[in-house]
Amino acid sequence: MRHGQAAAPGRRERAKADKRARILAAALALFEERGFERTSMSEVARLADVAQGTVFQYAATKAELLMMVAEALWGAHEQANTAPPRSAPAAGDAAAQIAALISPFVAAMRRWPEPTTWVAREILFGADMPHRQRVLGRVEGLEEQIAARLRDDRVGAPGAAAATGARLIVTGVLAELNRSRQGRIDGEDVDVVLRRLIDLVVAGAGASR
Amino acid sequence: MRHGQAAAPGRRERAKADKRARILAAALALFEERGFERTSMSEVARLADVAQGTVFQYAATKAELLMMVAEALWGAHEQANTAPPRSAPAAGDAAAQIAALISPFVAAMRRWPEPTTWVAREILFGADMPHRQRVLGRVEGLEEQIAARLRDDRVGAPGAAAATGARLIVTGVLAELNRSRQGRIDGEDVDVVLRRLIDLVVAGAGASR
């Protein structure tokens, strides 16, 4: 077996990577076109040109397939946005910075409301499985960035409050985005609601200084 | 057709009420014994002694059946706890009062972890259907009670902040309870986490005074 060098992965590895990519692309295309709920695993298999059983080798459940897609998109987005300015230079007050951190979620919800709602549901209530774990890792990374803003001089929250506040914001944003999709936010704009939510947590985290 | 008096509902109405009660009892028993996920609609039908299709007449989906049970339990609990002292006399600070308001949820999560998790998931992410709407109505009532505590003299939050804070607390509690069930709260006790969460929101809601 080859070690060290990652070169010449062998036919089998290449075939696997290829199949994985095809399944991912098929799932993405179908979720985008028909939504998560109305897409069947058979359709994904057919579009990816593999047998049904093969899809389950790469994602053990339909929800896992969704998380696989979410992880890929999140990774692509991150790579596209962290290259030029090494970790954005932090403009505006803490609440504005936090709003900026969650804006990719808001954008995703605008572009793909139905699948994104399912991602949010999976993040908060899904069963523990490998693809979801990776997404959860990213969510935790986001929470840490939010917590850092709550800890910095302008807010000055102690560690525990910052962690609690960050989690509250993430949870609240996910739930509120879903609520807006269901038309359960009366007249108001989602951004206003989210901003109020963030402001409240920032104030609360800072208050225990 | 009879109006005004609710007496003598007729054979058909009585049969319906009876069937409904049997389905409710069967669902409750099975959810309690085997959990929500591992209970099949056929089992419920068999235990309730009706055909499979009949269950779907009373609850259009399995999730709706769960919400039907949740509503019944919530109603029973409420009736049992509001009779003696007409609306409890509010002891302790705002955070303690809010903790008391959500304690039935915490208790339910302790007693029936698996089904309660599904209820929380349904509340936050379920599809709009009649039984769920009634449960949501109760959740909104709870939020209003929490908001009232945030608005009162001790905290003094303005209306908008109180509403935002109440929603944050409910959402955060539901998510945090689920997280604790998944063993994702490290060493700490759930109550400590929930208390920190409530304290933060109380501080944040009060800060915008």
Next chain:
DNA sequence: CCTCGTAATTGAGTGTACTCAATAATGAGT
């Protein structure tokens, strides 16, 4: 080039949520 253990793939099979056309029961009107 051949052999053979291992790992990937396959698709028919299974369980279950949900549908719906047919049937049965009800009760208002006569």
Next chain:
DNA sequence: ACTCATTATTGAGTACACTCAATTACGAGG
């Protein structure tokens, strides 16, 4: 008592997520 429109019930049928025993493809060692 009978008719008949309305409404509830039924259970076989459908679609789909997921399983698994059989098959195929790979590649390391000779």
